[in-house]
Amino acid sequence: xxxxxxxxxxxxxxxxxxxxxxxxxxxxxxxxxxxxxxxxxxxxxxxxxxxxxxxxxxxxxxxxxxxxxxxxxxxxxxxxxxxxxxxxxxxxxxxxxxxxxxxxxxxxxxxxxxxxxxxxxxxxxxxxxxxxxxxxxxxxxxxxxxxxxxxxxxxxxxxxxxxxxxxxxxxxxxxxxxxxxxxxxxxxxxxxxxxxxxxxxxxxxxxxxxxxxxxxxxxxxxxxxxxxxxxxxxxxxxxxxxxxxxxxxxxxxxxxxxxxxxxxxxxxxxxxxxxxxxxxxxxxxxxxxxxxxxxxxxxxxxxxxxxxxxxxxxxxxxxxxxxxxxxxxxxxxxxxxxxxxxxxxxxxxxxxxxxxxxxxxxxxxxxxxxxxxxxxxxxxxxxxxxxxxxxxxxxxxxxxxxxxxxxxxxxxxxxxxxxxxxxxxxxxxxxxxxxxxxxxxxxxxxxxxxxxxxxxxxxxxxxxxxxxxxxxxxxxxxxxxxxxxxxxxxxxxxxxxxxxxxxxxxxxxxxxxxxxxxxxxxxxxxxxxxxxxxxx
Amino acid sequence: xxxxxxxxxxxxxxxxxxxxxxxxxxxxxxxxxxxxxxxxxxxxxxxxxxxxxxxxxxxxxxxxxxxxxxxxxxxxxxxxxxxxxxxxxxxxxxxxxxxxxxxxxxxxxxxxxxxxxxxxxxxxxxxxxxxxxxxxxxxxxxxxxxxxxxxxxxxxxxxxxxxxxxxxxxxxxxxxxxxxxxxxxxxxxxxxxxxxxxxxxxxxxxxxxxxxxxxxxxxxxxxxxxxxxxxxxxxxxxxxxxxxxxxxxxxxxxxxxxxxxxxxxxxxxxxxxxxxxxxxxxxxxxxxxxxxxxxxxxxxxxxxxxxxxxxxxxxxxxxxxxxxxxxxxxxxxxxxxxxxxxxxxxxxxxxxxxxxxxxxxxxxxxxxxxxxxxxxxxxxxxxxxxxxxxxxxxxxxxxxxxxxxxxxxxxxxxxxxxxxxxxxxxxxxx
Numbered sequence: 019x020x021x022x023x024x025x026x027x028x029x030x031x032x033x034x035x036x037x038x039x040x041x042x043x044x045x046x047x048x049x050x051x052x053x054x055x056x057x058x059x060x061x062x063x064x065x066x067x068x069x070x071x072x073x074x075x076x077x078x079x080x081x082x083x084x085x086x087x088x089x090x091x092x093x094x095x096x097x098x099x100x101x102x103x104x105x106x107x108x109x110x111x112x113x114x115x116x117x118x119x120x121x122x123x124x125x126x127x128x129x130x131x132x133x134x135x136x137x138x139x140x141x142x143x144x145x146x147x148x149x150x151x152x153x154x155x156x157x158x159x160x161x162x163x164x165x166x167x168x169x170x171x172x173x174x175x176x177x178x179x180x181x182x183x184x185x186x187x188x189x190x191x192x193x194x195x196x197x198x199x200x201x202x203x204x205x206x207x208x209x210x211x212x213x214x215x216x217x218x219x220x221x222x223x224x225x226x227x228x229x230x231x232x233x234x235x236x237x238x239x240x241x242x243x244x245x246x247x248x249x250x251x252x253x254x255x256x257x258x259x260x261x262x263x264x265x266x267x268x269x270x271x272x273x274x275x276x277x278x279x280x281x282x283x284x285x286x287x288x289x290x291x292x293x294x295x296x297x298x299x300x301x302x303x304x305x306x307x308x309x310x311x312x313x314x315x316x317x318x319x320x321x322x323x324x325x326x327x328x329x330x331x332x333x334x335x336x337x338x339x340x341x342x343x344x345x346x347x348x349x350x351x352x353x354x355x356x357x358x359x360x361x362x363x364x365x366x367x368x369x370x371x372x373x374x375x376x377x378x379x380x381x382x383x384x385x386x387x388x389x390x391x392x393x394x395x396x397x398x399x400x401x402x403x404x405x406x407x408x409x410x411x412x413x414x415x416x417x418x419x420x421x422x423x424x425x426x427x428x429x430x431x432x433x434x435x436x437x438x439x440x441x442x443x444x445x446x447x448x449x450x451x452x453x454x455x456x457x458x459x460x461x462x463x464x465x466x467x468x469x470x471x472x473x474x475x476x477x478x479x480x481x482x483x484x485x486x487x488x489x490x491x492x493x494x495x496x497x498x499x500x501x502x503x504x505x506x507x508x509x510x511x512x513x514x515x516x517x518x519x520x521x522x523x524x525x526x527x528x529x530x531x532x533x534x535x536x537x538x539x540x541x542x543x544x545x546x547x548x549x550x551x552x553x554x
Numbered sequence: 555x556x557x558x559x560x561x562x563x564x565x566x567x568x569x570x571x572x573x574x575x576x577x578x579x580x581x582x583x584x585x586x587x588x589x590x591x592x593x594x595x596x597x598x599x600x601x602x603x604x605x606x607x608x609x610x611x612x613x614x615x616x617x618x619x620x621x622x623x624x625x626x627x628x629x630x631x632x633x634x635x636x637x638x639x640x641x642x643x644x645x646x647x648x649x650x651x652x653x654x655x656x657x658x659x660x661x662x663x664x665x666x667x668x669x670x671x672x673x674x675x676x677x678x679x680x681x682x683x684x685x686x687x688x689x690x691x692x693x694x695x696x697x698x699x700x701x702x703x704x705x706x707x708x709x710x711x712x713x714x715x716x717x718x719x720x721x722x723x724x725x726x727x728x729x730x731x732x733x734x735x736x737x738x739x740x741x742x743x744x745x746x747x748x749x750x751x752x753x754x755x756x757x758x759x760x761x762x763x764x765x766x767x768x769x770x771x772x773x774x775x776x777x778x779x780x781x782x783x784x785x786x787x788x789x790x791x792x793x794x795x796x797x798x799x800x801x802x803x804x805x806x807x808x809x810x811x812x813x814x815x816x817x818x819x820x821x822x823x824x825x826x827x828x829x830x831x832x833x834x835x836x837x838x839x840x841x842x843x844x845x846x847x848x849x850x851x852x853x854x855x856x857x858x859x860x861x862x863x864x865x866x867x868x869x870x871x872x873x874x875x876x877x878x879x880x881x882x883x884x885x886x887x888x889x890x891x892x893x894x895x896x897x898x899x900x901x902x903x904x905x906x907x908x909x910x911x912x913x914x915x916x917x918x919x920x921x922x923x924x925x926x927x928x929x930x931x932x933x934x935x936x937x938x939x940x941x942x943x944x945x946x947x948x949x950x951x952x953x954x955x956x957x958x959x960x961x962x963x964x965x966x967x968x969x970x971x972x973x974x975x976x977x978x979x980x981x982x983x984x
Binding site for chain 1: 729731746751900901902903904905906907908909911912913914915916919920923936939940942943946947948949
């Protein structure tokens with residue numbers, strides 16, 4: 019073998035009779051995972067250090083005198099590992115029994131029920147009946163501050179939460195107090211987790227129902243929730259998340275692992291801001307006509323009328339976009355601006371901006387960005403300029419009095435007066451909610467939110483990321499890329515894009531910054547834009 | 555003041571000066587040949603010192619009995635990183651009171667041992683981790699260290715050799731688990747006293763992340779003598795596998811409990827009957843715990859013919875541990891003793907590992923229930939199974955230490971348990 023005396027990059031071992039080759043330095047736990055075998059574990063978490071103290075990931079390694087913790091035992095050439103041998107299973111059953119000695123078994127009222135690792139492991143491998151006859155120890159409930167409640171009786175003392183605060187948040191606010199079976203997780207005096215920017219993650223990584231979210235408390239059962247891969251809409255970092263929905267309402271946001279963007283984490287600000295997706299009173303149907311002349315119309319009629327008006331429109335076009343809209347929608351708006359006879363007068367968007375960034379010290383890639391919208395970078399790449407102040411207001415003085423065509427997409431114009439667009443030869447408002455400032459609109463067209471459609475955002479790293487549809491939109495609302503794409507197609511004599519991937523393909527063909535990217539290439543994990551084009 | 559624990563048959567090497575306040579001073583210690591050990595070590599060099607200790611066959615006196623010279627040789631050579639010697643003076647194994655006597659009567663014996671150990675492993679700093687309750691010993695040792703510094707025996711350029719060795723005393727807060735070597739390191743660093751997962755071993759990553767060796771007080775004290783006289787000299791006592799002398803802490807139902815020094819291999823029954831004056835009130839012997847509370851209990855039969863060396867006690871079904879011989883006569887309530895021990899281990903468990911955290915407490919509660927007359931025979935099976943689940947499944951051996959007395963007591967004194975269970979059943983039925 020010509021390895022030049024250097025250690026091979028990979029090692030080959032046998033796990034449960036199956037030969038497996040993994041990179042050197044891979045733990046037995048991960049090696050087993052690579053062949054689809056989950057070794058139960060509590061204290062180990064891929065984003066944290068491994069103290070090997072829960073003792074449930076012990077596996078049998080031939081030749082070793084004792085069972086070995088698979089989370090910290092590295093795979094080695096020729097090792098023969100049994101995760102399922104009688105000794106390993108017996109030990110796991112024993113450890114599970116220990117966990118249940120004082121566990122309250124209050125699954126029926128526990129928020130973690132259904133996604134609890136204690137429940138899962140005991141169901142899989144635990145004893146059929148407990149032998150505990152002693153009364154259980156009782157700690158009760160503790161408010162840790164922030165969004166976090168602690169149920170000490172359910173705790174398995176894995177210390178993931180303590181290590182998250184120490185190692186990742188680098189803001190040591192949790193600790194183990196006392197020792198032995200009297201040990202509990204606690205905060206330091208009255209300080210708690212109030213004001214910590216990333217503490218919500220301790221709820222996510224708690225393998226049982228010891229740490230729960232106050233916001234989510236008793237709100238839904240885990241098995242009733244649908245999980246949809248999405249992108250956090252609350253700042254331009256675009257943490258990969260899941261929308262957890264029930265009854266067509268977002269119940270909570272959870273981070274989705276992406277080592278290029280957010281690791282396993284997300285910030286508390288992003289996590290807490292989802293109620294706006296559930297806001298009632300949406301625009302339900304297209305409407306045509308200004309002020310008191312306004313009447314409902316169906317989409318076909320509305321678009322035919324609008325297309326005719328656009329063809330005959332007088333003056334140039336002022337476009338107001340929104341950085342909460344997808345790239346596909348914004349590209350459609352930009353394309354439409356080019357097709358209207360008078361040509362473009364300007365493209366702007368407004369967005370709220372925080373005074374500071376909030377970094378996560380132990381995972382420096384993740385930063386709560388200043389731009390509190392998901393697609394300010396996409397909007398910029400598609401030719402929209404940011405206007406207005408850091409509250410996302412103002413900056414539309416010229417547009418408000420514009421004499422040509424005004425098209426507003428996704429901006430609710432909350433700060434604008436009723437005379438907005440009074441001078442416009444044609445005023446089109448595509449939005450999710452009606453607005454006093456849309457009183458003069460000739461067309462009011464209901465569109466979907468990002469949670470109700472598929473699409474892409476570009477985050478602050480210059481990364482294109484896809485989100486999927488998690489909510490059913492109001493009956494007549496349509497994705498903006500479809501509405502705008504239909505109008506552009508009408509001008510160009512093309513076929514209307516029939517899907518978000520098709521809309522993305524058209525945008526990638528039209529905008530050099532997106533050159534070479536495909537919907538598939540972006541995938542679930544996102545893809546970086548070509549650097550020069552994106553930030554050149 | 556005469557030292558109260560004396561017997562004519564003793565071989566006094568470590569305990570020679572116990573009871574003699576003069577030996578607490580540098581002059582007094584030098585008068586009996588003290589500090590010649592470190593002087594000779596400095597003369598023959600590190601390697602030769604380690605070889606001497608290897609040749610002596612000295613085994614760690616903290617309980618595990620690991621060969622000391624071998625342990626020293628694990629330390630990296632030519633490493634630029636600082637090395638540390640840690641002296642474990644957290645003597646907290648129930649029944650053990652030998653290190654305390656070494657420290658309070660012969661602090662310079664320990665200091666010299668620390669110097670020899672530090673020099674051998676290339677450490678320029680030695681930490682002595684003292685048990686929090688050792689008030690008198692700490693004061694005595696602190697005065698001795700000060701005097702040794704003043705005399706140029708400790709600090710910069712010791713004995714004019716160009717070698718620097720500092721000694722720092724660190725007083726613990728009274729936790730049993732801080733006597734476990736890596737728990738001690740965590741405690742020394744200001745962290746929770748929780749044992750660390752190995753590997754890495756202390757010789758690679760120890761205190762403050764640096765290569766470290768940790769030795770018991772009695773081990774280092776013996777090393778001072780070995781450094782003075784050479785390895786072969788030490789082998790004049792003891793057995794092939796257990797050379798040297800050992801302090802035996804005898805407690806319990808004997809007429810003259812105390813600290814006695816004998817060559818390893820001394821017969822257990824002679825220690826009880828002859829040296830300690832036999833069982834109190836002429837009672838019969840019931841059980842002996844030979845090595846501190848963490849080892850299997852021996853029945854009276856096991857004791858006959860048992861010799862007190864590592865291999866001898868092992869052959870009798872237990873372990874020498876730190877040679878803390880707890881003697882129980884026929885009036886002893888074994889269940890109560892085991893329950894009391896279980897309570898201790900449950901209280902002292904650091905709580906990291908699940909089998910120990912939950913198992914020690916659970917076992918205690920079952921034992922308490924049996925003692926209260928509310929047990930069942932099935933509880934004994936549960937206790938044995940819990941104990942097996944606590945054996946070999948944790949980071950350190952605290953839970954194993956409880957499992958051993960539980961399993962051995964149920965095996966050897968099952969009738970004691972059953973008597974309590976039956977009495978409870980009768981009371982319940984009436």
